[in-house]
Structures are given as C-alpha cells and as structure tokens.
Amino acid sequence: MLEIMLFVVFPYVALAIGIVGTIYRYLTNQYSFTTLSSQFLENELQFWSSTLWHYGILPTTFIHLAGFIIPSVMNALHGTPELLYLSELAGKVLGIMALVGAGIMIVRRLTFSKIRAVTSTADWIVLFLLFIQVFFGLILAFTYRWGATWFIHTATPWMNSLAFFSPAPQYVTALPLAHKVHFLTGFLLFAVMPFSRLVHIAAFPFSYMWRRFQLVIWTRRKASS
Amino acid sequence: MKVRSQASMVFHLDKCIGCHTCSIACKNIWTDRPGAEYMWWNNVETKPGVGFPTQWEDQEKYHGGWELEDKPKNPELKLKLQNRLRTYTNLFSNPAMPTMDDYYEPWTYNYNDLFNSPLGPDQPTARPISRVDGQPIEIESGPNWDDDLGGSNIYAANDPLLQSMTPEEKQRLFSIEQLFYFYMPRICNHCLNAACGAACPSGAIYKRAEDGVVLINQDKCRGWRMCVSACPYKKTYYNWSTGKSEKCILCYPRLETGQAPACFHSCVGRIRYLGVLLYDADQIPDALKVPDEQLVERQREMILDPHDPEVIAAAKASGVPDGVITAAQNSPVYRYVKEWKLALPLHPEYRTLPMLFYVPPLLPVLNATQPSGTQRVETDLFSSLENARVPVRYMSRTLAAGNDDLVIKSYLKMIAVRLYKRHETVGDVTAEDAQAALAKANMTAEEAEAIYKLTSIPTYQERFVIPPYSREGDIEEVYDPQQRKAETGFGKRQGPQRGL
Numbered sequence: 007m008l009e010i011m012l013f014v015v016f017p018y019v020a021l022a023i024g025i026v027g028t029i030y031r032y033l034t035n036q037y038s039f040t041t042l043s044s045q046f047l048e049n050e051l052q053f054w055s056s057t058l059w060h061y062g063i064l065p066t067t068f069i070h071l072a073g074f075i076i077p078s079v080m081n082a083l084h085g086t087p088e089l090l091y092l093s094e095l096a097g098k099v100l101g102i103m104a105l106v107g108a109g110i111m112i113v114r115r116l117t118f119s120k121i122r123a124v125t126s127t128a129d130w131i132v133l134f135l136l137f138i139q140v141f142f143g144l145i146l147a148f149t150y151r152w153g154a155t156w157f158i159h160t161a162t163p164w165m166n167s168l169a170f171f172s173p174a175p176q177y178v179t180a181l182p183l184a185h186k187v188h189f190l191t192g193f194l195l196f197a198v199m200p201f202s203r204l205v206h207i208a209a210f211p212f213s214y215m216w217r218r219f220q221l222v223i224w225t226r227r228k229a230s231s
Numbered sequence: 232m233k234v235r236s237q238a239s240m241v242f243h244l245d246k247c248i249g250c251h252t253c254s255i256a257c258k259n260i261w262t263d264r265p266g267a268e269y270m271w272w273n274n275v276e277t278k279p280g281v282g283f284p285t286q287w288e289d290q291e292k293y294h295g296g297w298e299l300e301d302k303p304k305n306p307e308l309k310l311k312l313q314n315r316l317r318t319y320t321n322l323f324s325n326p327a328m329p330t331m332d333d334y335y336e337p338w339t340y341n342y343n344d345l346f347n348s349p350l351g352p353d354q355p356t357a358r359p360i361s362r363v364d365g366q367p368i369e370i371e372s373g374p375n376w377d378d379d380l381g382g383s384n385i386y387a388a389n390d391p392l393l394q395s396m397t398p399e400e401k402q403r404l405f406s407i408e409q410l411f412y413f414y415m416p417r418i419c420n421h422c423l424n425a426a427c428g429a430a431c432p433s434g435a436i437y438k439r440a441e442d443g444v445v446l447i448n449q450d451k452c453r454g455w456r457m458c459v460s461a462c463p464y465k466k467t468y469y470n471w472s473t474g475k476s477e478k479c480i481l482c483y484p485r486l487e488t489g490q491a492p493a494c495f496h497s498c499v500g501r502i503r504y505l506g507v508l509l510y511d512a513d514q515i516p517d518a519l520k521v522p523d524e525q526l527v528e529r530q531r532e533m534i535l536d537p538h539d540p541e542v543i544a545a546a547k548a549s550g551v552p553d554g555v556i557t558a559a560q561n562s563p564v565y566r567y568v569k570e571w572k573l574a575l576p577l578h579p580e581y582r583t584l585p586m587l588f589y590v591p592p593l594l595p596v597l598n599a600t601q602p603s604g605t606q607r608v609e610t611d612l613f614s615s616l617e618n619a620r621v622p623v624r625y626m627s628r629t630l631a632a633g634n635d636d637l638v639i640k641s642y643l644k645m646i647a648v649r650l651y652k653r654h655e656t657v658g659d660v661t662a663e664d665a666q667a668a669l670a671k672a673n674m675t676a677e678e679a680e681a682i683y684k685l686t687s688i689p690t691y692q693e694r695f696v697i698p699p700y701s702r703e704g705d706i707e708e709v710y711d712p713q714q715r716k717a718e719t720g721f722g723k724r725q726g727p728q729r730g731l
Contacts, residue, residue: 040454040474042729045328047363047471053324060323120331123364124471124729209453211432214318219429221437 012190013175017168020197027200028208041206042129044121051114059107062100063140069097074165077158084154093154094147101144108137128202135195142188149184161189233512234535234546236555236698237423237443237586238481238505239564240495241574242416243686244592245645246502249414251275251375253494253503257418260493261480266472266729268337268362271374272479273494275416279390279625280377282417284333287465288578289391294327295463296426296581299520308519308582312430312461322432327460331471335372337362363471380412387412392628400622411621413592415629416502418494419466419479420577420585421445423515427478430461435476442507442698443586444481452476463581473729491695501689506562506696507555508569508586509535509546519582523632526579533584534569537562558698563685564588571682573641575630590686591626591638593645640672644682647672651679 032039045052073080084090111133115125147153160177167174178189199205257273276282290296290311300306312327340357348355361368377386387393393401421438425445428436435451436458438444447458447467454474458467467478482492490496495503510533518529535542537559546556559565567574567590574588623635623642631637647668654665669679685693 036450037475038728040452042474043454043456043469044471045324045330045456046459046469047331049328049330053326056323119364119366120361126729206453209433211322211434211453211455213434214315214432217434220424221428221434222440223437224440 009175009179010173012186013164013178014168014173016190017193020193024196024199028205031200031205032208039205039209040203041209042124042203044124047120047124048114048118051110051118055107055110055114057107058103059111062103062105062107063136066097066100066104066143069100073157074162074169077162080154081158090152090154094152097153098144098147101140101147105137105140105144108133108140112137128198132195132198132202132204135191135198139188139191139195142184142191145184146188150182160185232535232542232545232549234509234542234549234551235440235443235512236507236509236546236551236559238421238486238698239443239508239562239568240418240421240587241504241564241567241590242587243502243504243567243574243590244413244415245590246500246686247275247414247416247592248500249275249277249379250499252497252499253416254374256493256497257479260482262477264472265362266470267468267477269331269334269374270468270470270477272466272468272477273416273418274374275414276375277378277380277387277412278415278629279387279393279412280380281386281389283374284329284465285372286389286391287463290463290581292327293329293460293463293465295461295465296578296583297424297429297519298582306520308424308516310426310430310461311463312426312457318430318432318457321457322455325456325460328456329459329465331363335374335376336368338368338370341367392625395628396622396624400624413621415577415589416494417464417466417577418587419445419481420464420583420587421479421481423510423512423584423586424519424582425462426581426583427458427462427467430457431455432457436467439483441700442483442486444483444486445478446480446483447476447478449475449477463578463583464585486697487700489697489699491691491697495695501694504563504567504685504689504694506564507559507698508562508564509537509542509551509556509559511535515584518584523580524634526582526632527575527634527637530576530579530584531569531572534565536569537565552699552701554699554701558696561696563689563694563696566681566685571644571678572637573644573682575637575641577630578632579630580632589630590645591630591641592621593642593649643672644674647674648679648682648686651676652683 045056069080084093115121115129115133150156160181164174164177167177178185195204199207253273254271254275258271261272262268262270271283274283282288286292287295294312296311297308298311299308313321338359339362341360342357345355345357358367359370360366380387388401421444423438423443425436425438428438428445431452432455433451433453435448435453437446437448439446452475454469454476456469456476458476458478459465459469462478467476469476482490482494485492485496491503491505495505514533518526518533521529535546537543537546537556543556546559547553564574568588574590576585576588579585623638624633627633627635627638647665650660650668651665654660654662669676
C-alpha cells in the first residue's frame, strides 16, 4: 500500500501540482516569474556557484530525460566498455559540479548577510532539496556503478508505466533506500516548483534566439506604416 | 519614409545649478521602495567626475552600448556586451554585471538609538544602518559622492574621459585657481536603438510606438540582468528585492495627462525642455554605420522638419496624429537640436541614438583667459575658446564622439548670442563686434534673439510642448472599460511582491 502511495500516487500528485500550479501562477501572477538573482549583491561566489550548478545540473537532467524518452539510443551510446566508462565518468563529473555549485550556494547564503536578507524559507527548502537530490544521485553513481545500464531497466520502465497510465511500481520497489530517496525527492521538486523560485526554469528565454533586437509596441495601431 | 514621433529632451547645462531637485522629485515619486532605494532614475553628476555608478563611461569595464564590426566592407552593428549565443552561455552569471558596490549601499539611520540610549555623558548618535540587511555600515559612497568635485584628486581624476587628455590639459582642469566643473543631470535617453532592449533575453524591454518612451514590462522581465550591463548609460537598474529591472519611464502617466515629467517640472534652473521630434525610422540602420565623427550629423539628418509639407504628408501616412505634428512644429527640442544645432547627444559613439540632448556649458569658457579672476566679457572670444579652461576636447568626447567642430560651432553661437545681447542691453560691446560675432557664428540677429528668448525667458508652455495623447480613446479599444467593475478595489492586481 505504501509503495503504491509513494511510487504511483505521489508522482502523479507531484506532477499535477507542479504543472497545474506553475501554469496557474503564470496566468495569475506573471510578475513573480523571475530568477530572483542576487548577483547584484554578491558577484564572485555567485559566479562559481551558479555556473557550476547550472552547467552541472542541466546536462544531468537532460541525460536523465533521454534515459526515459529514448532508452534505446542511450543504450547504444554505452554499448562498448569504453563508452560505458566515458559516460560513467561524465555523469560523475557533472554531478560533482552540481554538488559543489549547490554547496557554494548554501555557504554563500549563510555567510553574506546581504544575501541572507533576500533569502526566504522557500529558498532554503529548495536549496536543501536540490542538494539532497544531487547528493543521493552521486551516492548512487559511486556505490551502485554502471547506472547508465541499470537505469534503463529499472527507472525507465517505471517512468514509462507512469507516463502511459499503467503504473508498474514493482520495477523500483525492490531497489535500495538511496534509490527511492532519489526518485521521491525528484518528484517532490516538481511539487515544490510553483511555490518557489524554481519557476524560473519555465522562464527560459527561448525567443531570444530568433526575435529582432528592437521591440516597438503600439497601444493602438493607428494606421499601417 | 517611416515617420515616428519621439518625446525628446534638451538639457541646457549652462543653466544647471546642481541642486539635485530633479533627483529628489523623481525619487519621491518612483523609487522610494525596498530594492529601489539605490536607484536614481534621474541623477546629477559633477563633471569631470566618475559619475554614478562609478565610471559608468568606461565601456571596457561595463561593455555597454553597440560597436561597429572592425572590417572595411559592410560592417555590422553588434552589442558590445555579447552576441546571442553568449547571452545564453552567460545567462547564469553575467560577467559584466555591476554590483551594488559600483553604486552604493543604501542606508538609513537607527533613529531609535536617539530615544532609547541610557543617560550618559555623551550625546547619543543614530548609527547608519544598511537598508539591505539592517546591519550597521560605514558609509563609503553615495549617489553624488564626488559632488562639486569633492575629493576630485581621487574621483574626478579617474574620469574615463580624461585618459585621452595631455597631462597639461589635466593640470589645467584640476589646478585650484583654474578649477572647472559643470553639472550633468542624466535620465534615460529613451534611445532609438536601445541596447538594453536588444540585450534583454526575455524581450521585456520595448519602445512605445506612440511617443518612443522605452519601458520594461514588469510582468515579462525575468531578472536576467543583461539590460543593466548593456545600457552604456547605466540607466536600467536591477531591483534586488523584486528581482526585476527598472528604469526611467519619462513619467508617462504624467505625460499622458499633459504634465511635464517630475524632474522637468521641478527643475529649479529651468534647464529642461521637452518636445516631440519626428524622425525617419527607415534611416536608423544607416545612421548607425557611419564613423564616430559623423554620428551626430547623421542623427540630425534623421530628424525631420515638421514644417515641411512632404514630411507632414508622410507623417500622416505613418499614422502620426495631427495633434502630434502640431506639437512637433512647436517643439523646443527641434529648435535646439536641428534648427540651431546647439544641443548635442550624450556619447553618440555608443550608437544607441540617444534622444536626450545637451547644450554644452559656456560659462567657464568665457572666463578662461582671466586667471586673475576678474570677470570681463571678451570681445575676442574666439581665440579664448582655444585657450579655454575646459578643453573643447573634453566636451567633444562627451557630447560629439570626439568631433571638436560640432562643439565649437555650438559655442560660437552661444558666444555670439551673448555678445549680441550684451551690445543691446548693456552697450559695452560695439555693434560691429556684435555683428562680427554673429557673422563668425554664421547666424542672424533674429536667430540670436530667438535663442536668447528660449534660453533665458521661456514660459512653461514653451519649455514643455507635450503632445496630446488621447489615451482614453486608445485604452477603450484595448480594455473592456467595465473590466474592474464591482471589484470594489479588490481586483486581481497586486502590489509588486518579491517571488512568492
């Protein structure tokens, strides 16, 4: 019963809260969609923390997503031992980058009183969850090696079963505790998103790739020009 | 020809007394809020000086504005900050971001200490405390820290513009008997080619087509902070509390109701003029690709004569309302910028096409050849221009992208007006000398009279020619006028709160 709650009900609820909540917040309070950057108040540690974190966590997230969406491609990518070693190494390096980045973020928010002044409880919860998430991810990477392969036979079928609404929690229920914590924290982060600064993920400026430099807006088009 | 209208400005630096009333008027209306305390949408600087934020003119440090590609054929204009790809790679930490230390840490005083201190032999004091974290701070800088050349050997000597001066010229600027400075009030230039808007990843910064005011959509701003670095004038500010960038809005709510912006309205020296300029938007790309020295003249060419029937017809075809065309015909800015060519844009070499123009200060020049300190109007002023206390070079680097000729022409006109009026009212300048001055400046007595009138004795209506906005008509078509009915003030709109 608990397993159904944790690995079937909770993921659905968390995703629903994350998606519906973020859309609702966007529609009703777009003003609050911002990075809440504190670079203006402290520059040097911000560079190291934010750069390490984002450049570590973004590829890691995309690799996870690829493992869910295109498992066959990912399988082929570590078909030989050399490739497997390489992907294992890359994953660990990216994970360590993210962990160090998150660590510096925590230190930075604790040490600088100006940064503390702009840190809310939600910020601390998010930062703590992210740190825990990356920390457990790295524990898995170091203690249960070759995640690139076992991932595709445990987490992937579980996620796919959720995606196609025929939940099969048995793929993950037998895994050790560290795995479960990692999975659950991942979904918890979705649930936290609409209530925290994590919404800035949804603010990624795609349109800057193609938009023209100058924007001119008419309150009312008076005539064609 | 695509005719657009632009609410444009002229600041007459000769008349500025450096009282900062404009800054306070602005602060009281717009930036007296948490996160905005350090912002001065309007500030007044002492020049030479480092300005606010410190050394904002040093674009090697801040990477503001645009630059022309360094190639002979078809050079393209690009942001000095970064290209589009670098915008994404720098998204998580902006390398050219000024920090609060480049401005100043806003503070208040712990006034309660005055009341709550125990009885003792010493007078209680209210210690300064930071308005960011409430901690006691040492006040180390402020928005006008080098006002009136205070600490000029530290501050003014670091003015980035002085680097090109000879040691002799620098000496002349700072030796105490010859001391020279002037005030430069600065607001957003509401540029035609705004670098802040071009650098904004979210596309939150736009130009209002009706009057050219550059605004930041607070709902769309995501706090990527690129505008802060990209604006070469450092006139977009990051609100550290709300996580949004903010800037001067040219008091558009006041403009829309026919009032001058607060800083204009409150100006004690009456140095400020506001009016509409009609310009040809099709010429913008070409006007930006000329060498530095030609930038000002090219910008003047873009500005159209609102009396020209052809221009009027084109303006109507482009959707400029009749009332705006009339306002453009009466615009004091048009007279200063285009007709008389007295006013010059601030740092045109940043290639943003700023639409705020400055009449360079004349007063210290007049007194330049009198080291004894006596005040005497020279009739042979034209040679004095070369020996001026303020090197023409400094003014031309500030207002004409290094084109001395434009500054000299502006000065010659102002000197001629002065001699002409001196002849008329005091009489110690002969008619021949006055005529010679006018001839040298290549102007007529009528023009001198007109310049005198608009400079010295203009009325409120002459200084501020605000176009009719008829906002009520515009808004009705966009919004349902009954949208907020029956909400009894408890509508969905909420105040600017940080995050969630």
